[in-house]
Amino acid sequence: MKLIFLIKSLLASRKRFIVLISASFVLTAVLLNVSIAMCEEYYARMSYIERNRYTDTMERIYIKSYSPLTDEYVDKILADVGLEKNRRNSPEPGDIPLESSSFEDKKSAYKFMDGMVYDGYFSNIYLCKYSEEYSSFIDTAVSGEIPDKDKNYDGYIPVIAGYGSGLNIGSEIKSNYYGTKTVFKVVGKYSDDSLEAYFSAQPNMIYTDEEIMYKAGLELRPEDQPVLTPSPEKEQIVGEDGSITIISSDEEEEVIPYLKGYYISRPEEMTPAEFRARIEYLTENEIYGALVRANNPPIKGRVYFENLYIFTIMSFPMFLMIFIIGTLGVVGNLIVNADSNISNMAVFRLCGAKVKTICLLTAVGEAALTLPALAVSLLICLLIGLVFGFAAISVLSSVITTAVVLTITLVMIGVRLVSVIKDRRKLI
Amino acid sequence: MIELAGVDKYYNYKMDTQVHALKNINLTIEDGEFVAVIGVSGSGKSTLLHIIGCLDTPTNGKFILGEYETAKYDENTLSEIRNEEIGFVLQNFGLLPDKTVYENISYPLLFNPAVKYKMLRKLIKKAADDMLIGDLLHKKVSELSGGQKQRTALARAIVNRPDVILADEPTAALDKKTAFEIMDVFERLNEAGKTIIIVTHDRNIAARCKRVIELADGEIVRDSKKGAAKLQQ
Numbered sequence: 001m002k003l004i005f006l007i008k009s010l011l012a013s014r015k016r017f018i019v020l021i022s023a024s025f026v027l028t029a030v031l032l033n034v035s036i037a038m039c040e041e042y043y044a045r046m047s048y049i050e051r052n053r054y055t056d057t058m059e060r061i062y063i064k065s066y067s068p069l070t071d072e073y074v075d076k077i078l079a080d081v082g083l084e085k086n087r088r089n090s091p092e093p094g095d096i097p098l099e100s101s102s103f104e105d106k107k108s109a110y111k112f113m114d115g116m117v118y119d120g121y122f123s124n125i126y127l128c129k130y131s132e133e134y135s136s137f138i139d140t141a142v143s144g145e146i147p148d149k150d151k152n153y154d155g156y157i158p159v160i161a162g163y164g165s166g167l168n169i170g171s172e173i174k175s176n177y178y179g180t181k182t183v184f185k186v187v188g189k190y191s192d193d194s195l196e197a198y199f200s201a202q203p204n205m206i207y208t209d210e211e212i213m214y215k216a217g218l219e220l221r222p223e224d225q226p227v228l229t230p231s232p233e234k235e236q237i238v239g240e241d242g243s244i245t246i247i248s249s250d251e252e253e254e255v256i257p258y259l260k261g262y263y264i265s266r267p268e269e270m271t272p273a274e275f276r277a278r279i280e281y282l283t284e285n286e287i288y289g290a291l292v293r294a295n296n297p298p299i300k301g302r303v304y305f306e307n308l309y310i311f312t313i314m315s316f317p318m319f320l321m322i323f324i325i326g327t328l329g330v331v332g333n334l335i336v337n338a339d340s341n342i343s344n345m346a347v348f349r350l351c352g353a354k355v356k357t358i359c360l361l362t363a364v365g366e367a368a369l370t371l372p373a374l375a376v377s378l379l380i381c382l383l384i385g386l387v388f389g390f391a392a393i394s395v396l397s398s399v400i401t402t403a404v405v406l407t408i409t410l411v412m413i414g415v416r417l418v419s420v421i422k423d424r425r426k427l428i
Numbered sequence: 429m430i431e432l433a434g435v436d437k438y439y440n441y442k443m444d445t446q447v448h449a450l451k452n453i454n455l456t457i458e459d460g461e462f463v464a465v466i467g468v469s470g471s472g473k474s475t476l477l478h479i480i481g482c483l484d485t486p487t488n489g490k491f492i493l494g495e496y497e498t499a500k501y502d503e504n505t506l507s508e509i510r511n512e513e514i515g516f517v518l519q520n521f522g523l524l525p526d527k528t529v530y531e532n533i534s535y536p537l538l539f540n541p542a543v544k545y546k547m548l549r550k551l552i553k554k555a556a557d558d559m560l561i562g563d564l565l566h567k568k569v570s571e572l573s574g575g576q577k578q579r580t581a582l583a584r585a586i587v588n589r590p591d592v593i594l595a596d597e598p599t600a601a602l603d604k605k606t607a608f609e610i611m612d613v614f615e616r617l618n619e620a621g622k623t624i625i626i627v628t629h630d631r632n633i634a635a636r637c638k639r640v641i642e643l644a645d646g647e648i649v650r651d652s653k654k655g656a657a658k659l660q661q
Contacts, residue, residue, distance in 0.1 A: 001545040002537075002538045002545050002548075005534070005538065005545065005548075006535075006538050009527060009531045009534075012527075343524070344524060346522075347522055347523070347524055347535065348535060348539070349483075349507070350483070350510075350516050350518075350522055351511065351516075351535040351536040351538075351539055351584070352507050352508065352510045352511020352512070352536055352539045352540065352588075353507060353511075353535075353539045354503075354504040354507040354508070354539070355503055355504060355507070356504065357539065
C-alpha cells in the first residue's frame, strides 16, 4: 500500500509529462502495429513464393496424350527439355453437372484483390482436382479446413471454395457427377485471389484433392485409365483455358484424348529467355506423339504480388520511421527529465530509502509510462479493426509491438538504473 | 551518542585530484546536545555532517552512531539507520516542490517498515501541527514561503521520531526574522530531548547553540561548550 502511494505520488507530479509521453507512445505503437499487420501478409506470401520456387514467370502449357497422363510421363517430357527441377501444377478444372438449380442464374459480383470486379451470371461450378504436388500450394490464403485425403468424410466430398465463387464454408453443391449423386461440401475458402489466380482465371471454382475423388470412386487413377486409339488427323481442339474438352471432328469415331493443363514456373537458375525458349521448343514440337501448347502471356508471378502490395510496402518504412522518431522523442524526453528523477531519488535517499527500493521505484515509474500505453495502443488497433474492418492488428504484429515496447522499456529502465546507481550518493 | 575517532575523509582518494576534507577528527556528541558546526566554506563542515548522517563514509577511522558502528554495515542497512535515527534539514529545503506538504512529510514514514500505512495520516498531521503548518498539508511545496518550506522540512525531519536532527545551513535561505523563528523550533526540539547538529557559517545562529565546533581546513580548531558569547566577539 505504501509502495502504491509512493508510485502514485511520483507519477501524479509528472501528470502532464506522462500524458504527453504516453500519447506519443500510444501513437507510435499503433503505427508500428498497423504497419506490421499490413506487411505481414505480404511477407508471408513472398516467403511462400520463395519457398515454393516461384519466380516472376510461369507458363501454362497443355499436354495431350492417348496414354494416361501419369506424373512419371509428364516428368519425362519436361526432363527432356531441362525443366525437370521446376515447379509444376496440374489443377485439372472440370465442369460439374449441377443437380439443383440453386447456383444457376445467380448473379454474383466477383471481387478480386487488385480491384477488378466481374459482375455476371454463372450457371456452372468448376471443380479442380488437384494433385498431391498442387496441394502443397494451398497451405496459405485458405480459411477453414483443407480437404484431408486421409480423413473419412461421411457422404460428401470436401472442397475449398474459390475466392470469387460466391460460396461460403458449409455451402453444399448437389451434383449428378457423371451419373453419381454427389454432394460437394465447402470446408475451406480462399480468402483472396492472390494465390488462386496462379491456377485459375475462373472465379466460380471449387477445389479438392484428386485422391479423395479416386477413393470415392468418382475418378479413375491415371494408371487405371484406358489407352486410347490415336487419330490425330481427325481432331480439333475446342475451348481455351480451363476447358479440357477435345472433340473429334469425326462424329462416328469420337475419341477423347487425355489433355492436362500444367503451370510451369521458371527455374531459378534459368533466365526468362532460356525458359521461354524451352517452352517454345515444347509447343512447337509434337514430341512423344503429344500435342503441347502454351498460352500467352505468362501468368502473373512475383511481380504481380509486388504490385499488389506496393502501397503496403511503401507504407512500412514510413510507419517505421514515425515509430523510430516517436521512440527517440520518448527516450529524449526521459533523458531531459533525468535531473528531476535524480533529485527525487536524492530526497528519498535522505529519507532513508534503500538503493533497491529506489531501483524498484525507478523501474515501476518507467514501466508505468510504456506498459499502459502499449495496452491502449493494442486496444486502439483492435477497435480500428472492428470499426473499419481493416486488419490493423494480428498475433504477429501484437507480439512484435509488445516485444519492441518491452525492449524500449527495459532499455529505459536500464539507463535510469545505471544513472540511479551511479548518482546514488548525489545530494540535492 | 555520536562518536568519531581518528576520522579522515578523502575525496578522489589516491588520485592526482585527491582532497583531504577531514583530518583526524576526534569528536563525541552526547545525546540531547545542541551543536553548531561552523567554519568557512571548504572547511569540511558539510562532509562531517554527511558522515554523521550516514550519507557518506569515512576513508579512515571509526564512526559510531548510537549503537551502530557504521563501518560494519552495508549501504542498505545504513539507509535503515538513517531512516530510524536521523532527520535532515537542508539549506535548499530538500523537498520535492511539485508535491504536496503531506507527500513530502510522508516519505520517511513510507520507507520505515515499522510504520503501517494506516498510521501515516495521524503521524503526518501531528508533525505538521507541531511545526504550525497543519493547515498547509494539501498545498504544493512550490506555493509555500521560505519559512513554510523549512517548517515542512522540519516536519519531515521529525515525523519518524529520530533522536538526531542534522541541519545544513537551515537558515541561509531565510530572512532574519524567519531564521530566528526556525531556530526557536530547533531549541524546542532540543528541549524535547533531540540531539541537534547545525552546520552554519552564521555566528548569530551558532550563538544560539549550546556547543560550537569550529572547523578549519578539515580540522577541529575549536570546541566550545559554552562559547556563544565568545564567538560573538
